[in-house]
Amino acid sequence: MTDKNRPGAAAAATGDTTENPGYRPxxxxxxxxxxxxxxxxxxxxxxxxxxxxxxxxxxxxxxxxxxxxxxxxxxxxxxxxxxxxxxxxSRQDDERVLFHFFRLRGDDGSHVFPESDVLGVTVDMPEEDEARILGISGTDGGIIRIRRTRSLGGRPVIVETLTLPAARFPGLDERDSLPNNLYVLFANEYGVSIARASERLKAVAADAHSAEILELAPGAPLLAIERVAYSIAGEPVEWRVSLCRTDMLSYASELR
Amino acid sequence: MTDKNRPGAAAAATGDTTENPGYRPxxxxxxxxxxxxxxxxxxxxxxxxxxxxxxxxxxxxxxxxxxxxxxxxxxxxxxxxxxxxxxxxSRQDDERVLFHFFRLRGDDGSHVFPESDVLGVTVDMPEEDEARILGISGTDGGIIRIRRTRSLGGRPVIVETLTLPAARFPGLDERDSLPNNLYVLFANEYGVSIARASERLKAVAADAHSAEILELAPGAPLLAIERVAYSIAGEPVEWRVSLCRTDMLSYASELR
DNA sequence: AAGTGGTCTAGACCACTCA
DNA sequence: GAGTGGTCTAGACCACTTT
Known part of the structure; x- marks a missing residue:
């Protein structure tokens, strides 16, 4: 940092857009x-x-x-x-961070804490879409899939599938139990802090399997939330698809 | 602004939270x-x-x-x-602002411009929920309800109801036509600029009427978006409930 | 009292736009 | 070249927390 504003200063990948070269504050x-x-x-x-x-x-x-x-x-x-x-x-277990990445609220706006139950953890080679989304190339190894439900007051309200790059989370598939808040685990055990996430939402009809888990009739409307979460360094480290029944919950989005 | 940091400076309603009194930068x-x-x-x-x-x-x-x-x-x-x-x-017709308040995207992430068709405009006294959400007290006058559909390539994809405080938008109900982007009209004709909005999303089953308009079977899953929009001064000026079919669209949310 | 971040100032210089 | 916002500096002082 001796020569000020040196023109050749590298424009590192920091998420800045339309950066002109030759000058970096x-x-x-x-x-x-x-x-x-x-x-x-x-x-x-x-x-x-x-x-x-x-x-x-x-x-x-x-x-x-x-x-x-x-x-x-x-x-x-x-x-x-x-x-x-x-x-x-920043800590992932900070309340502010916790609810920043979990946008479902009670219908009165109240914060809710669904309890998770893991249905299964598998290790596999990524499908094409998984590899693309997580930026995994041929030799980068496999992926970990976690299937779980999340319940409020004993009633299952969410069924979700998480896909993680196995190389980032060695041994995760062999743990005895997984905590409610996975991002705390990611940060404390694997040094992976989630900095941001991108979500896409759709309304879908419940398939037979999800309907049974969520105690609904097949075809009932569910909110499908597809999330890609990124580390501080900006790399995708989680792909999560959640199916939520929203009769008692809703997704809150602030536009400002 | 002559006496610096005067302790009694008024803490105006600016959206700041947990402000201690006696000092305002x-x-x-x-x-x-x-x-x-x-x-x-x-x-x-x-x-x-x-x-x-x-x-x-x-x-x-x-x-x-x-x-x-x-x-x-x-x-x-x-x-x-x-x-x-x-x-x-800021201008409401600025592309950046436009898509900031319209979060539906094509499945490939592309921006999308649905054309609107007004089904009807009515003036009425507010129901209890409308009065509460828009902050209308007994003597503040009525509300304007706008029902419209929004279509992509001739196919209706959204049916929505907007509720506005009539006092803010005099004569709006008697206009010959309403533009696609209402916020531009609000800003240019009524001096009401939208600064922020708060949305709640649910998955719902299509009722018979919405299903017919959207060319779907009754009970088909729809994304229900409920929005309250606020002016620069922070007052609620629009309540909007949109029902969207999301087979070709999805709602994008960035968490950072 | 010491140490931290937060505010405020004044001035110099830089990058960008436009006439 | 004039005018704008953007960066960088140096120093003073303030508010807050901890010792």
Missing amino acids: LYKQVRDIITRRLAEGEWLPGAMLPSEQELARSLAVSQGTVRKALDAMAAENLIERRQGRGTFV | LYKQVRDIITRRLAEGEWLPGAMLPSEQELARSLAVSQGTVRKALDAMAAENLIERRQGRGTFV
């Missing part, structure tokens, strides 16, 4: 550096980052530049800043 | 002032705001403080900033 370079160190596990979830002053000194930039970089990372939910305390790596 | 006060002037129509959609220098001078704060206020407003999609050109009031 210092604070974005700083953001990329800190994000990379974060993705590499230098600071674990919940840990405190060095203070702005320290980071500024070690990166040889002004405190204001570090501040702008950290503010950008906080806007991406990678870190949390607390006045008087410090800057901390 | 200058840049938030500036943001509120400019947002209020914007909501009052001082600058129309597409118009250019005064430059940062001018605003800073007229408000007797530093340029950096104005910048932070404008950056916050840009993050709320109220304004758009373009380097070298200026700061402009």
